[in-house]
Amino acid sequence: MTVTFPSELIERLRAAQSVAILTGAGVSAESGMPTFRDAQTGLWARYDPAELASPAAFRANPVLVWQWYAYRRALAEAAAPNPGHYALAELEQRIPDTTLITQNVDGLHHRAGSRNVVELHGNLTRYRCSDDGAPVEVTIVEKDAPPRCPRCGGLIRPDVVWFGELLPQHAWNMALAATRRCSLFLCIGTSGVVRPAADLPLIAQADGAYTVEINLAPGALAGQLNLHLYGPSGTLLPALVVAAFGERSSIG
Ligand code: OAD
Numbered sequence: 001m002t003v004t005f006p007s008e009l010i011e012r013l014r015a016a017q018s019v020a021i022l023t024g025a026g027v028s029a030e031s032g033m034p035t036f037r038d039a040q041t042g043l044w045a046r047y048d049p050a051e052l053a054s055p056a057a058f059r060a061n062p063v064l065v066w067q068w069y070a071y072r073r074a075l076a077e078a079a080a081p082n083p084g085h086y087a088l089a090e091l092e093q094r095i096p097d098t099t100l101i102t103q104n105v106d107g108l109h110h111r112a113g114s115r116n117v118v119e120l121h122g123n124l125t126r127y128r129c130s131d132d133g134a135p136v137e138v139t140i141v142e143k144d145a146p147p148r149c150p151r152c153g154g155l156i157r158p159d160v161v162w163f164g165e166l167l168p169q170h171a172w173n174m175a176l177a178a179t180r181r182c183s184l185f186l187c188i189g190t191s192g193v194v195r196p197a198a199d200l201p202l203i204a205q206a207d208g209a210y211t212v213e214i215n216l217a218p219g220a221l222a223g224q225l226n227l228h229l230y231g232p233s234g235t236l237l238p239a240l241v242v243a244a245f246g247e248r249s250s251i252g
Helices: 007-015 055-060 062-078 083-094 108-112 169-181 197-206 233-245
Strands: 018-023 097-102 117-119 122-129 156-160 184-188 210-215 227-230
Touching: 007 210, 007 233, 018 083, 018 169, 018 197, 055 062, 062 122, 062 156, 083 097, 083 108, 083 233, 097 169, 117 169, 169 197, 184 197, 197 210, 210 233
Parallel strands: 018 097, 018 184, 097 117, 184 210, 210 227
Antiparallel strands: 122 156
């Protein structure tokens, strides 16, 4: 598929000293990771993810919530980064001050080679105690029910951010700093409905950055940024990097 991008985007990308990128579940969709607002399939079809991702859900049914995250962790481990993830890692090679802010907890950006990644919503492969909040090392991941914290006996939970919880302060500070200093902000594969992550492109825009949405379909940010490109990120992102910087082999 040939994609043509507006010349203003290509010029701004080539000239950018600092780029901030926000990604959401859509960037991992082509790796087989279900997004949050698509209908779930199989065993989980009757649950709304938003109702599983909360402290109240964990208190009410820790086994169910644990099993849902065990399922998502198994999917992430079996998944491979897609061309969209690799294109973002390539962009970081081209523009060293690139900060990849992700709402995803699947670790696929790291596996694709991105280094400056800010995980706003935590990571599926880390755990902490639901009572004292301290990190817990889990070597063998029990799939059926949450294990107990070796220190205090509390239930162990995944180290991800749930609805109603604050973002990790350091990650948020890093995300905000990158958003404020960038000249170009790319917002990719997110419905733009979960705050405060969804505020970042608007903050960048208010600070004068050129803001671009790349999404499969219009979401909450439609019409609010400088440019909206609709299509699969696994196709658009590699095409964008090639349009701005040429084929990897030709520029070494
Ligand atoms: P959503 O499921 O809300 O949105 C996914 C977005 O990706 C939608 O806008 C889709 O159109 C788009 N999309 C799907 N396939 C795509 C593709 N191949 N290429 C490009 N875009 C594609 O996921 P998020 O916006 O990430 O938070 O959700 C934000 C947060 O809400 C999540 O981090 C999670 C969730 O509840 C917590 O768990 C706290």
